[in-house]
Amino acid sequence: MLKAVLFDLDNTLVHFDESRFFDEYMRLLAPGFADLWPVETFRRRLIASVRALLDNDGTDTNHDRFMNHFCAGIDVSPEMIQSRFLRFYRSDFHDLKRLVTVPAGNRRLIEELRRRSLMIVIASNPVWPLDVQNIRLGWAGLDGFPFDRITHSGNTHFCKPRMAYYSEICRELNLAPESCLMVGNDPVNDMVVAEIGMRTYWVRVPGTDDGLPLSRELRKGEAAAVFVPDGSGPLDGIPDTVNRLLRTAGGRAGRKENTKTP
Ligand SMILES: [Mg+2]
Known part of the structure; x- marks a missing residue:
């Protein structure tokens, strides 16, 4: 029985050019650390x-993993580094909103799924703290929605595309993978979860990225299988897939197609 829908955030519920976003992010963030590292080193x-x-x-x-790694070998306290990140998130980070656009109907879709008693989870790669995830959800027009879980750097121990990331969500919410639908734009990071039986919807919107350059760079060396999703298309195609999965509960999960990283 389908019980939960998990949503990726970046280029699923909010659209932007990832490379441009990261460049602007660095342009705004790096000056706050200029006394410690040149921009490129940072x-x-x-x-x-x-x-x-x-x-x-x-x-x-x-x-903790990020901070331990980031602060290794420098003679500066992690607390001071952390305070600089937090100051940035409270100030200049908000300026990045100008780079994002919001797909029509994303909040309406989520509210419709909630009315069907489905749990709603934000399964965004947890490299940001909760405060930042909430800011970004605000950009997506989803602030204030009572999500059942939002993954962030403080409540997770793994990242996409590792299966342990998804298993941790299922364990925390007491859900079987087969009772969840993962919605996302990335053919590896999001769709790979079919490997443990989770259902998948591959969000495809003409003119937007799928499998983004920075995501690829971050997971370099990570071989991952690719699966045929249970559905694909724009966000407004999700209710049909949900209806089909609700009717065919217990049916076959996504079929393995090949083992190449795209
Ligand atoms: Mg994404």
Whole structure:
């Protein structure tokens, strides 16, 4: 029985050019650390620390893992580094809203699914703290919605495309993977979850990215199988897929198509 719908956020519920967004993010963020690192060194350290999350063995939260890696080898307290990030998130980060657009009807869709008693989860790759996830959900016009769970760096121990990321969500919500539908734009990070039996909807919108450059860079070396999704298309095609899954509960999950990383 379908019980929950998990939504990716980036280029699923809010659209933007990931490369341009990251460049602007760095342009605004790096000056706050200019006394510690030149811009390019800071950029490389940040990317390396995010990539380190892929190797998290589950001992630390992603937040602690990131901070331990980012602060390694420097003579500055993690608290001071953390306070600089927080100051940025409360100020200049909000300026990045100008780079995003919102797909029509995303809130209406989520409210419609909730009326059908489905749990709604924001399953956005948890590299950001909760405050930032909430800011970004605000950009998507989804602020204030009572989500059943929002993954963020403080409540997760794994990242996409690792299966442990999805298993942790299922465990926390006491859900079987087969009773969940994952909605996302990334053919690997989001669709790979079919491997553990979760249902999948591949969001495809002409003119937007799927499988974005930075996502690819962050998961470099991560081989992942690709599965045929249970549905694909724009967001407004999701209710039909949900209806079909509700009618065919217990049916076959996505079929494995090949084992190449796209
Ligand atoms: Mg995405």
